[in-house]
Amino acid sequence: xxxxQRAVQRARGHIEHIRQALTQYELLSSGTLSERMMKCGKxxxxxxxxxxxxxxxYYEWGRTRAGKLVRRYVSDQQAxxxxxxxxxxxxxxxxxxxxxxxxxxxxxxxxxxxx
Numbered sequence: 783x784x785x786x787q788r789a790v791q792r793a794r795g796h797i798e799h800i801r802q803a804l805t806q807y808e809l810l811s812s813g814t815l816s817e818r819m820m821k822c823g824k825x826x827x828x829x830x831x832x833x834x835x836x837x838x839x840y841y842e843w844g845r846t847r848a849g850k851l852v853r854r855y856v857s858d859q860q861a862x863x864x865x866x867x868x869x870x871x872x873x874x875x876x877x878x879x880x881x882x883x884x885x886x887x888x889x890x891x892x893x894x895x896x897x
Contacts, residue, residue, distance in 0.1 A: 786891050796880070797888075800877050800880060802851075807874055808870075809865055810871045810874060811843075812845050813864075814845075815843050815844075816841070817840070818839065819836035840855055841860070842856070843855075843864055847881070
C-alpha cells in the first residue's frame with residue numbers, strides 16, 4: 783500500500799512539474815517550415831540553367847487545417863518565429879503525452895482495474 787502511495791505522489795508531483803513547464807511557452811504552431819530555392823520563370827535568367835543561381839531562399843509554412851494541407855509563404859522574420867513556435871509545439875505535445883501517462887498511472891493506483 784505504501785508503494786501505491788509513493789507512486790501516486792510521484793505521479794502528482796510529475797504532473798505539477800509539467801503544468802509549471804507549460805506556462806513557459808508563449809507561441810505554438812503546428813506544421814513544418816520548408817526553405818526553397820526557386821526558378822523565376824524568365825528564360826534568359828541564370829536560374830533557368832544553373833541550379834546554384836536559383837532565387838531565394840523562400841520559406842513555406844505547411845500545416846493541416848480542417849483536414850486539408852494548407853501552405854503559405856512567410857518572410858524571413860516570420861520563419862524565425864515559426865521555427866521556435868513549431869519547436870515549442872512539439873515540446874508541449876511531448877509534455878502532454880507524459881501528463882496523459884501519469885494520469886493513467888494515477889487512475890490505476892487510485893482505482894485499480896477490475897480483475
